[in-house]
Amino acid sequence: MPTVLVLLASLLIATPAHAAGTATVVDRFGRVVNDYGVKLVDWEGYLANPYIELTVRPPTDVPFPVTIDLKAEGTSRLMMDLPSQLTATGATKRLTFANSAEQKTFKLAIHSKRGPGQDELYTLRLTVQASNNTTYTQTMPIRVQQDQKTALEPTIPIVFDYRYDNITGYFNNPAFRTAAEEGVKDWFRFFDLQPFDTVAAGAEPNHLPGNDWQNTINVTNNAAYNGMWVYFRGIQTPYSTGYPARNGRYHARNGQQLPGPIHRSTAMIFEYDEAGKQLFTSLADEDWYRTEIQGSVLDVHGLVMHEYGHAVAFHSDWAGMRNYVNTSGANDQDVIAYQGRTVPLDSSYHVPGGSAYWDRLSGQSGGWTHLFPTRRWMLTKLALLVAENAGWPLNRNLTPFLAPSIVTTGLPNAPTGQAYQQTLVGRGGVPFYDWRVTGGALPAGLSLDRFTGAISGTPSTAGTYSFTVELRDYDSLSTPVTRTFQLTVGGGVGGGNLAPQATASCSFTSSWESCAAINTGGDPTSSNSGAPNQGNRWGTWPEQGQQWAELTWPSAQTLRQAQVYFLDDNQGIDLPASWRLQYWTGNSYVDVPGASGYPRLADQYNTVTFPAVNTTRLRVLLQSAPNLSVGLLEVKAFS
Structure with a gap:
């Protein structure tokens, strides 16, 4: 082979395979994320997570039309907005482009990982196919921040009473029982509570229906308790639901009735008589995508979580919720600020199923349709904000309820002519953060990484520099936050971390x-x-x-x-x-x-x-x- 051809062949081999036919992926801040990738957040492990929206621009150096197949790889918990598919290894979606001027958006999210865990790393793969059937592949990281590093459990004891599950015996199945209990606990994980005054044995009357809500029986607690008493009963018809005790007795603390007022017991009625339905009880993280809301699989956890919502809040027996319905939610400023509008409840105390009332950050709802493939019903931030009207105070220290903030308050001095790196720390909001200097200037030789908040480089000129940093989170309704820093280069503190x-x-x-x-x-x-x-x-x-x-x-x-x-x-x-x-x-x-x-x-x-x-x-x-x-x-x- 001639020398020129040998050199040409070696150059062709050395050229990265993705250099040609590369699509550009841009986030809502206009940042190209091809190299850094994207960041998702898992909010405490029991809540529907926020999604991020990305724009795909097709390559300009290939013949059109072009298809781009997206694959979020590494876990079945990854999902993309409809139309898309869920698989055991991740979500898939296809985008089609008629010409190079077109651009398409897609949304990416991750289903919660139940319980504490460490941060995760997955892959977003884009396969570009040109009209001449040439294909190009590129990948980028998907980072997942696990906000729950330790177990999040209810702060009051919950007693589950199965004594009256004597019609169907559903709750004799240990896996069924565990899934149902987790559906109840998921609500109380987010409430900021302390134990109530003790309710004596036999002092909390309630009632439970039989089939077709006939043959009601009166029941009461058979032990003292200072948290919540939950009755479970299986019936055959006509539907599942939950409700609070309607007995005029309410929780107190130190002898004082608590605002709400807060009912002292609740009941969850489970109905299952549909032919061909498969009961699904797994709580395994990698199994959630197998669940269904409509179809051949009845997910015990998701159904109980949804229906117990009526027992714990979404019911006319809660005075605060009656007021919420009567005012169409107009007085709840927290809900309006979050959702960007009032959120009424319908006559059956459900959030309306239209897309305007899907949880704004997760795209999920308690209804039959979601922005993403409809699987297990998940608790949403919107549902919790509405539930607060029943008298349950939310734990505002949990990450879903924290507004964005810059927690770094100062920067150590930097030695002249030496490598320097300090990372600004943000908290709250949806933490795919964008960091920018919006006032003043960094010392010459230093730069701020927009993705990580790292200030790094080698400062060249001594002096004291003042600059203002702005943090934006991935919630489009969030207000950007700023902090002004002073950084001294040369003299005083310096020399790096010893x-x-x-x-x-x-x-x-x-x-x-x-x-x-x-x-x-x-x-x-x-x-x-x-x-x-x-x-x-x-x-x-x-x-x-x-x-x-x-x-x-x-x-x-x-x-x-x-x-x-x-x-x-x-x-x-x-x-x-x-x-x-x-x-x-x-x-x-x-x-x-x-x-x-x-x-x-x-x-x-x-x-x-x-x-x-x-x-x-x-x-x-x-x-x-x-x-x-x-x-x-x-x-x-x-x-």
Whole structure:
């Protein structure tokens, strides 16, 4: 082969296969996401998740018409808006383009993963087929942020009473019983409650129907309780539903009736007599796509979750819900702010099934049609906001209810001519964030990554720079948030994080935690990040009182600043009641002089500056709150 042809062949082989025939994928902020990919969020594991919308522009260097097949690969939980298909390995969808000027949108979401889990990584594959049957393939990452790192359970005890399931005996099946109980618990996972006054045995009358709602029987609790009492009964006809006790008795706390008022017991009636229907009881994450709302599969969990909604809120026996219906929801500003409109309930206390009333961020509803393929009924943020009218306060600290915010409050100084990186941390909203500098300017040599919030580079010119950063989340109705930072290049604090060069030691470490986790140099995503037995956090449970963690260097360091990231796992480890920094004088530990203050903030670094000290050891001294333990995710130290 001639030399020229050999060189040409090698060049052709070296050219990336996706360079030609590459489609461009753009998000709602106008960012091309081909390289970074996309980010989805799993909201607490029991709630319908927000979707993201992407625009596909076909390649311009291939003959038309063109089809692009989308495949979200890696888990059956991935889904795309209709028309699309669900499969055991992910969702598929086809887009067709008549010419290069056309562009099409699609929506991508993920079904919730029940229970706590770690962040996930999947793949979005695009297969482009030109009119000459030439195909091109490209891929990009799908990142999934798991907001639930620890189990989320109801904060009041729930008693399930099966004594009267004597018509059909459905609940004798353990899998059936578990699926049904989870459908009830899913509501209470999102309520901010404390136990009520104790209801004595025999003090809570209720009633249960027989077939065709005939032969009603009167029932009562056979034990004392201070949470919610739930009766389950299977009947053969005509339908499933739920309702609260209509006995004029309501929950109290410390002798005072609670607003709502809140009924003391509820009942869930399950009906199943359809020929050819298969009862589906699996709660496995990878099985959800096998469920159906209409069709041959009757999903126990989804049906109970939906129908128990009538027992817990969506029923005329709840005074607050009667008022909501009578006013067509016009007085509920939280619902209006979220959905962008009033959301009335129909005469049967359902959210209307039209697309205008689908949950705005997830595209799902309690009805028969959704923006996505209709499978298991899922609890939605909209349904919870409406349910609050029954008197159930929502836990507003859970991520679905947090407004977007920038939690980073300050940036350490940057040494001139040295590599620098600090990542801004955001919280709340739909966290496929867009970060931008909207005022002032970063120091020359530094840039802000729009996707990650990382400020990085090598600053070249000394001075103090002021700039304003804007964060936008993926909710189109969210208001952007801003924060102004000052960053000093050269002089004062600098030289980068010195903590990774030190050896960590701690007063006490739980057997499943790691003291060595505190100085890895990483950046936690929240105070509840990390996991037991993973070596990525330090905790002292069950030890309480004063605890400490310290860094020891092989030679003396000049220190002027420290940053501390607290662990708060919502399971016994909380922010400290107080804390301070100490340094080793050579004979003893003393508090650092002139500390700028000791903030106690979750989900961000707590920064302390002080006049320079020369030492081989820096200690973080923590005092726990009563009946709680303390922990750290990361400590940074700067010269």
